[in-house]
Amino acid sequence: MSKLVYAESTVTVTAEVYANEYEFKFDNWKVTVGEDVYKTVTEEVYEFAMPNHDISFEAVYEAVYGDDEDPVDPTLSNVDITNISKTTATLKAQGNVEGYIKWVVLPDNQPNPSADQIVEAIDDSSSLEGTVKAGYKETSGDELEEISITGLNAGTSYKAHVFLYSNDNEKSEVTSKTFKTNSSSSNRGPSGGPSSSRDDDSDTTGDVNKSVISEDSSVEKTTTVVDGKTVETFTVKAEVTEQIEEAKEDGKETVEIKIDSSETATTEINISKDIIKSAEGLNLAITTPNATLELPAALVDALAEAGQDLDITVERGDADEASANMSGVAGAEGATVLGTPTVINTDIEGKTNVNIPLTGIEIPTNEQKREAFLDSLAVFAMHSDGEKNVIEGTITYDEDGIPIGISFEVDKFSTFAVIQLAQATKEIKLTIGQEQASINGNPYTLDAKPFITEANRTLVPVRFVSEAIGAEVNWIAEDKQAVIKDGDTEIILTTGSDKVMVNGVQETLDAPAEIVENRTFVPLRFVSENLGAEVDYTTVTEQITIIK
Structure with a gap:
């Protein structure tokens, strides 16, 4: 046309x-x-x-479809609840087509909802009795999506219900997963410090789908010194197979073997093929102070079928070497290595989840600065085959909601360094009632002037502010909605409404978005700070400064 x-x-x-x-x-x-x-x-x-x-x-x-293709029925796979703390958890799910992963969290004793009830709960939480949290996340259909669930109560059993709503308005079956948040007293002694002992059969992870095997009676340790380097060798005993079988009988999905090695020593871990065989059908996690490796069930099954022992070496790397190797690597320009890199060597061939602790990395205490800092973290990998690349990771949290690690998926093993990506600073200046603005000192003329409402709230033109920060703005005319996207952040504002969706979770504004002279205006501080920017307002000059 x-x-x-x-x-x-x-x-x-x-x-x-x-x-x-x-x-x-x-x-x-x-x-x-x-x-x-x-x-x-x-x-x-x-x-x-x-x-x-x-x-x-x-x-x-x-x-929408190829010449001979029919619509694909949406399905979800790899649904799991991980990173469980006292107040937070991570929902993982992977769709097979483009669309939205929609979810709701209910108390464990509530009836399972239908897909339509989940949709209603996202729009209005009061429509579904017991709704704790509800939301959605857009998916491309070819990646495992991770959704952070916050605001949970400690020591409480929940059930997450999730389905895939495709772009063709088709719904998958609803998948439900039960989990329990950690107790506020979990793994702590009377004074709040670490507990001096625990029952060998107890599981302090808070994850009802995981069984933890401590090293006390299950691992044999030997220590040697080679060329001045301390090497700690841990051999997992055959008796572990009994605990693994118990985990299967209890319906567990993951078995974790904890290795209490020294952070400064080279750690060698030996797991026999018989133990691998007993773990068929389970995810297998191996945790050390410097890294955790989680092998998905499919990889464990492949190792068992091949009759293969599992040997892993974990040791500390060199930060200066990692920094020197970042030169010329896409995405690593201007990045800074934080803490000490971790070197992992193993003959595993297959996708494995790795978690590197944030040990020795100073994290800001201010909430906004902390979120911006965590968003800037990634992992620089120097693979044994010579390949170098930057991997986007997911921050993991402890039972108190404190960030403790960065998790990512790899299919080969290497040196991994936690890095802070370079952030190009932008400074945007506007003045109440003025068309003149600036971006990094360059003048800009607005087509709509910022103003202050009768309720003393500052509203600014949504497109200018969002795009100046680096976000994308789309206007949905039939719904009178402005959709702002910046990386993993999505904000949906509806003009005339004080309700806003942030990454699929409904929040309340202190001033609704408005249309003035055919231009959409939004609350300055809410939008700017949700896009990771800092806002300053000078009362005398009525000047607004936004820095990102």
């Missing part, structure tokens, strides 16, 4: 989201000057100020 529009006019173009009985989906407006593409716009409804020449608009659609 093409439409000729004359110069010096303003037009609004509107495209149907789907065309030809849902066979095609809108992709973008292509704006051309002659045969040259002037710009592309992804919003279905877009208001365009014309330049001083004729242009042409063309709505571009993409096929």
Whole structure:
């Protein structure tokens, strides 16, 4: 579809989201000057100020399915609850098609909800009795998604219910997972310090799906010194197979073997093929002070079938060497190595989850600065085959909600260094009632002036502030919603409403978004701080400064 529009006019173009009985989906407006593409716009409804020449608009659609393909039924796999603390947990799930992973957390004794009830609970938590938390996350359909669940009560049993809602408006079956948060007194003595002893059969992880095997009676340790280096060798005893069988009988999904080695020593771990064979069908985690490796059940099964022993070496690396090797690696420019790298050597071949502790890394105590700092962390890998790359990880927390590690998935083993990525600072300045603004000192003229409401709240034009910070803004005309995306953060504001969705979780604004002279205005501090920026307001000059 093409439409000729004359110069010096303003037009609004509107495209149907789907065309030809849902066979095609809108992709973008292509704006051309002659045969040259002037710009592309992804919003279905877009208001365009014309330049001083004729242009042409063309709505571009993409096929929803291939010529001979039928719609794929949405399904979820790898659903799990991990990183359980007193007040937080991580929901993991992987879809098979693009769409949204929608979830709700209820008390364990509540009936299992339907997919429609989960959708209603996300929109209105009071619609589903007992709703603790509800939300959703967009998924590409080819990655394991991780969703942080916060605001839980200590020592409480919950059940997470999750399903996949595809972009074709199809729903998967609802999958439910039971878990229990850690008790406030878990693994602590009377004074709040570490408990001096515990029952050998107890499981202090708070994860009802995991069985922990301590090294006290299950691991034989020998210590040697080679070329001045202390080497601690841990051989897992055959008796562990009995505990693994008990874990299976108890319905556990993961067995964790804890190795209490010295942080400064080289740690060698030997697990026989018979123990691996007994762990078939389970995830197997090996925890040391410097790293935790979790082998998924499929990899454990493959090792068992091959009749293969499992040998792992974990030792400390060199921070200066890691820093020198980051030169020229995409994504590592300007990054800083934090703490001491970890070197892991093993002959495992298959995807394995690794967790590196944040030991020795100073984490800001201010909540906003802490979140920005944690968001800037990643892992630099120097693989044994010479490959070097930056891996995006997921922060893990202890039972008190304190960040303690960074988790990531690899299929080969190497030197891993926790790094802080370089952040390009942006400074945006605006003044109440003024069209003049600046970005890093460069002047900018707004098409709408910031203002202060009668309730003494500062509202600013959403598109300018969000895009200046580096976020993407989309306007959904039929819902009167502004959707702001910045990395993993998604904010959905509805004009005239004080309700806002942040990463699928509903929050309440102290001032609703407003439309003034066909421009959408949003509360300055809420949007800026949720996008990781700092906001300062000078009362005398009525100047707003946003720094990210």
